[in-house]
Amino acid sequence: MIYFYSSETNINNYKSLKMGFDKYLSEFGAYEFQPFEDRDTFDKHVKSKKNCILLLSSWHYKHIFKDYRLRFLMIGIRGGKKQQQRVLVTRDSISINELLKGCRIASSSSVQHTKSVLAGMLEKKDVALNAKILAVPKDIDALMSLGFGISTAALTTQNALEQLKEVNPTLYGTLKILAEGQESYLLVLATPETFMDQAVQIINVIKNMAMHSDGKKKMRMLGLDGWQEPDESDRNVLEAK
Amino acid sequence: MKFTKVIMICLLFLTVFIGKGITDDGPAVLLINSDATVEKYKVTEDEFKKTLSHPVVEVRLDEKRWGIAEVEDLLYDTPPELIYCIGTKAFLIANEFAGNTNIVFSSIINWQRLPIMKSAYGVSNELHPGMQMMLFRHIFPKVNKIGLLYSKKYNSQWFENASKAANAMGIEIVGQPISYKKNSVSTLKGMLPGIDALWLISDPVLVCDNKSLMAVLKACEKNKTPVFSYHEAFAKYGVTLVVSVDDPTIGRQAAGVALEVLSGEKIQERVQNPAGSHIILNLNKVKKYGLEYNEDALASVNKIID
Numbered sequence: 001m002i003y004f005y006s007s008e009t010n011i012n013n014y015k016s017l018k019m020g021f022d023k024y025l026s027e028f029g030a031y032e033f034q035p036f037e038d039r040d041t042f043d044k045h046v047k048s049k050k051n052c053i054l055l056l057s058s059w060h061y062k063h064i065f066k067d068y069r070l071r072f073l074m075i076g077i078r079g080g081k082k083q084q085q086r087v088l089v090t091r092d093s094i095s096i097n098e099l100l101k102g103c104r105i106a107s108s109s110s111v112q113h114t115k116s117v118l119a120g121m122l123e124k125k126d127v128a129l130n131a132k133i134l135a136v137p138k139d140i141d142a143l144m145s146l147g148f149g150i151s152t153a154a155l156t157t158q159n160a161l162e163q164l165k166e167v168n169p170t171l172y173g174t175l176k177i178l179a180e181g182q183e184s185y186l187l188v189l190a191t192p193e194t195f196m197d198q199a200v201q202i203i204n205v206i207k208n209m210a211m212h213s214d215g216k217k218k219m220r221m222l223g224l225d226g227w228q229e230p231d232e233s234d235r236n237v238l239e240a241k
Numbered sequence: 242m243k244f245t246k247v248i249m250i251c252l253l254f255l256t257v258f259i260g261k262g263i264t265d266d267g268p269a270v271l272l273i274n275s276d277a278t279v280e281k282y283k284v285t286e287d288e289f290k291k292t293l294s295h296p297v298v299e300v301r302l303d304e305k306r307w308g309i310a311e312v313e314d315l316l317y318d319t320p321p322e323l324i325y326c327i328g329t330k331a332f333l334i335a336n337e338f339a340g341n342t343n344i345v346f347s348s349i350i351n352w353q354r355l356p357i358m359k360s361a362y363g364v365s366n367e368l369h370p371g372m373q374m375m376l377f378r379h380i381f382p383k384v385n386k387i388g389l390l391y392s393k394k395y396n397s398q399w400f401e402n403a404s405k406a407a408n409a410m411g412i413e414i415v416g417q418p419i420s421y422k423k424n425s426v427s428t429l430k431g432m433l434p435g436i437d438a439l440w441l442i443s444d445p446v447l448v449c450d451n452k453s454l455m456a457v458l459k460a461c462e463k464n465k466t467p468v469f470s471y472h473e474a475f476a477k478y479g480v481t482l483v484v485s486v487d488d489p490t491i492g493r494q495a496a497g498v499a500l501e502v503l504s505g506e507k508i509q510e511r512v513q514n515p516a517g518s519h520i521i522l523n524l525n526k527v528k529k530y531g532l533e534y535n536e537d538a539l540a541s542v543n544k545i546i547d
Contacts, residue, residue, distance in 0.1 A: 013540070013542055013543045013544065013545070015544060016542070016543070016544050016545040020545065020547070102506070104497065106516060132497070134490075134493065134494065134497060134516060135490070135493055136487075136490055136516050136517045137487050137489075137490060137517045137518065137519070137543075138517075138518065138540075138541045139541075140375070140376070140379060140518075140541055141487075141490075141516060141517050141518055144369075144371075144372045144375055144516070144518075145516035147371075147375075148369045148371060148372060148514055149510070149514075150494075150513055150514055150516045151516065163379070163537065166382065167375055167378045167379045167382075167410075168375050168378070168409075168410050170409045170410065171375075171409075216536075217536065217539065220536045220537060220539040220540060221539045221540055221542075221545075222540065223540035
C-alpha cells in the first residue's frame with residue numbers, strides 16, 4: 001500500500017491520482033495508491049501500519065519520522081532540483097510586518113504550514129501566527145488571487161514564479177519578492193524502518209516511473225519529474241536532532 | 242392558532258440556539274443554505290464552518306420545517322449579527338427580512354441581477370475571465386486565438402473585460418455576437434478556421450437548450466477544435482477543458498469576509514472574485530485532436546479524463 005498526503009504542495013487531484021497510480025502500479029503487482037485529503041486522517045491511519053510506503057512532504061516527514069519510526073529512501077526532484085524555495089510576493093509597496101497585521105496572504109499550503117514558513121522568514125516569529133491566510137488549491141491560484149486583487153500577497157515557490165513568467169509575463173513583471181524562505185526538500189518517499197528490506201521491489205517500481213512515458217505523466221501529477229536517492233547531507237537536514 | 246405558532250418558533254429557537262451554546266461563545270452567525278443536499282452547497286457550508294471558528298446556527302431550506310415564514314420569524318425574533326447565505330433562494334429570503342443585519346453571500350450564479358443592499362457582501366460564483374484565460378494558457382501554451390460566441394444583450398460588458406484581460410496576456414479573443422440561437426452554429430462555422438479553441442461561456446442565447454449546445458459541440462468536434470468551458474456539467478459532453486470555481490475555497494473566502502465584517506474591519510471589495518479554481522482536462526480529446534499541452538501543469542489539474 002502506498003499512502004500519500006502533502007501539506008505543502010498544491011495537489012488536490014486525488015481521484016485522478018488514485019486512478020492513475022492504481023492503473024500504472026497494477027502492471028507491476030498488487031499495489032494500491034491511497035491519497036489523503038487531510039493530515040490528521042493520514043497520521044492516524046498510517047501510525048499503526050507496518051507494511052507500507054509513504055509519500056509525504058519533507059516538512060511533514062521531519063515532524064513525524066521519530067514517532068512513527070520512519071526512514072526516507074528517496075527525494076522527489078523537479079527540473080533536476082530536489083529542493084524548492086518559498087517566496088512571499090506582493091504587488092504593493094508594503095513591509096512584511098505591515099502585511100502580517102491583517103492583509104490577506106494567499107497560499108496553496110495548509111494554513112499551519114504557511115504560518116510555519118512565514119515564521120521562518122521573520123525575526124519576530126510570533127507575528128506569523130496572526131497572519132490572515134487564504135488557503136487556495138494551487139500555486140497558480142495564489143498568484144492569480146494576488147494578480148486580480150483578492151489578496152495582498154502570495155506565498156509561493158520560485159518554480160511557480162517561473163511558470164507565471166511563461167503564462168502571464170505582464171503580471172510577473174509587477175510582482176515584488178518581499179521575503180525568501182530557506183530551501184526545503186520536495187516530496188519524500190519513506191517506509192517504516194521494519195519494512196525497508198521488503199520494500200525494495202515497489203521502491204524500484206516507483207524509482208523507475210520517470211523512465212516510462214505513462215509513469216512520467218503520473219509523476220507530473222505530483223509536481224515531480226523524477227526521484228533521487230538521498231545522501232548523508234540530506235539525511236542530516238531531514239533527520240536533524 | 243397564531244399563538245401556537247409563536248410558541249413553536251420560540252421552542253425551535255431555544256433548541257437550535259441554546260443547543261449550540263451560542264450565548265457564551267461569540268457573535269451569532271446564522272447560516273442559510275438554499276439546499277444542503279446539493280453537494281457544492283454542502284462543501285461550501287462545511288468549509289465556511291471549519292474556517293470561521295465561531296458558533297454557527299444553520300437553517301437548511303431543503304428541510305420541511307423551514308418555510309419562508311419560519312425564517313422570517315427567526316430573523317425578527319432574534320436577529321443574528323451576521324447572516325451567511327448559500328445560493329440564491331437563501332439570499333432572497335435573507336435580503337427580504339434581514340433589516341440592518343449584515344449579509345454575506347456566495348454560490349449565486351450571476352449575483353449582479355439581484356438586489357444587493359449596502360449591508361451585503363459576498364463572493365462571486367464566476368472566476369474572473371482573466372483567471373480563466375491564465376489557466377487556459379497554463380495548460381495549452383500554444384493556444385493564442387480563442388473564439389467566443391456571446392449575446393450583446395447579456396454579455397457585452399463581459400466580452401469587453403475578457404478582451405482586455407486577453408490582450409494583457411497576448412491572447413486574441415475572436416468574438417462574434419449572436420442574437421438568437423439559430424444563428425449560433427452558422428456563426429461558429431465561419432469562425433472555426435481562424436481560432437485555436439472555442440470558449441463556451443455562460444450565455445442564455447448560446448446555451449439555451451441541449452439541442453443547440455450539442456450542435457455547437459458537434460461542429461467543433463468535426464473541426465477538431467477544442468472547447469473550453471466554465472462548468473463541470475459540460476465534461477460529460479466531451480469538452481476538452483473545464484475551468485470552474487473551487488467550492489471549498491469559496492466557503493473559506495466567505496468565512497474570511499464574515500470575520501472581517503464581524504470585527505468591524507473596513508471591507509475593501511463588497512464582492513470578491515473566487516480565488517480557487519477546479520480544472521478538468523479531457524486527455525482523450527487532447528490526444529484525438531493532436532493538441533500540445535503543458536505536462537508540468539498536470540499537477541494543477543483536479544480531474545483527468547483519460
